[in-house]
Amino acid sequence: MADHVDLVLEQWRARRPDLDASPMGIIGRMSRLGALFDAELRRNFAKHDLDRASFDVLATLRRSNPEHSLTPAGLMHSSMVTSGAISQRLDRLEARGLVTRAPSETDRRGVQVTLTPKGLELIDKVLPTHVDTESQLLAGLSKAELDQLAGLLRTLLESLGDKRD
Amino acid sequence: MADHVDLVLEQWRARRPDLDASPMGIIGRMSRLGALFDAELRRNFAKHDLDRASFDVLATLRRSNPEHSLTPAGLMHSSMVTSGAISQRLDRLEARGLVTRAPSETDRRGVQVTLTPKGLELIDKVLPTHVDTESQLLAGLSKAELDQLAGLLRTLLESLGDKRD
DNA sequence: ACAAACTATCTCAGCACTAAGATAGTTTCA
DNA sequence: TGAAACTATCTTAGTGCTGAGATAGTTTGT
16 A cells, blocks of 8 residues: 555655655645645535635634624634735625625724625535535545544644634 | 634534534644645745745655656646646746756657756755754654554545555 | 834735646557 | 647636735823
């Protein structure tokens, strides 16, 4: 059994035997899996006239609270992109009538972003197909293996300072 | 112990208890780890006037064979980007004198890309700092845990058809 | 009370990528 | 042999992001 990364590691052993390339065995695999996941998830988003960026915003609003409402800063922290990216995502979603931007009542610099009924309907339609696609992507591992994997990834995230907020 | 993704999963349970969001526990964590890894690796590349794209090309050439030489198609398969992206990456690297493009001797459509001495020197200088950075990113897991993680990721990649070529 | 420091959001130029398609050369096979 | 299918590479318009910085409003400390 060997995947593409095993070949890469062999090549490094042949060309640079002095180098311990083993960390690439983890980080290289994650990067490849990320690319494969992304490509497949994108196919599903496209069926519903969405892309990853729009889905992320709609899904974050959907799960955050019963009002489906957050500030741009809140969206930024959740999605790990810059404030400029959030502004542009919101421009697109607002133009499509999927979210609204309202001035904050407590802070005149602030904005409150809220899912419209149309946005709620769309994300609720896409969500089941999304987890379904994800589930198929993970079908190569058993339930026990998936739990083990989730645990290792959580430990790693915690060690890098990933927090709950 | 809980990371950001645990919060996300809790929120889904509260808002959409009918939905089994557990696949997000894996795919969401991989995506976050990918972003954190990328940011840190980029910092190291920048120290050497490089970016991820250029590093990928130089490293792939470095490990592939003793001649440090591949076709654009070979680079494309290894890096999971489109042919257009490879063309542009090679334009940049060629302009900096880090690789050469020579017409293939056997196929007049073909091109042979080769590391220059300057390119070889650069990648050999950066490589140890790169694996060092990766190693630090993984320091939160023991050697045994890393082996376990690599195995699970390999199984997943194989189940998705990732091949050695 | 007021200046300085800070915070929230937006704007925009520059960058690397994709998707589609152009160009040139090679292979297949009737 | 010659047409059709295929392959290798490059070109280009369009897209979404980052990084830097602008703008407006809030908080802090004296």
